[in-house]
Amino acid sequence: MKLVIGIVRPEKTNEVLEALYRAEVRGFSMSRVQGHGGEFDRVETYRGTTVRVGLTEKVRFEIAVSDDFVEPTIEALCSGGQTGEVGDGKIFVLDLEQVVRIRSGETDNAAVTPVGA
Template identity: 55%
Template sequence: MKLVTAIVRPERVQQVKEALFRAGISGLTLSRVSGHGGEQEIVEHYRGRRVMVEFRDKVEVRMAVSDAFVDAAVQAIVQGARTGEVGDGKIFVQPLERVIRIRTGEQDTAALTPVTETKLTPA
């Protein structure tokens, strides 16, 4: 299992979500974040040079997936998020040790498999 974290442009979130759903990935968490890509923006000042670090609004999309879904998730994010301009974002893939579905106690891959409609009970 892997935790896939992507930082994307807010205006591309809808496309990213749609691409992920088409790839069969629907369990995800979105957070608004503020980020910087690491590039140095150097501004010339009358007293010398100053390094500007400007933070931009981004959206973090996080999803826990079984190993078989990692490549599909990465491809879907890239397809949904890429504009070709700087600032398109990044994707981080980390090992994931345990997953527990709280309602059923299911663990790991069983906890990641979407609950089918027949198993669904009213909220």
């Protein structure tokens, strides 16, 4: 199992959601984050201190998947999130040790499979 973290442009959220749905990925979390991807460094003065401002709004998807779903998930994030311009985002894939579905106590692959699938 892997935890796929995808950080994408907020305006690409709906396209990523559609691509994940088409890939039959049903469980995920998303949140709004601010990040820095090196695309610009703007120096501003804030209360007399010069600070480097380089944060952009992004949307962060966290998707726990069984091994079979790793590639489809990455493809969905790429196809839904890509504009081709700098700042399209990043994908991180982490080993995932354990998943537990609280309702049933199911663990691991059984717990990342949606109900009814």
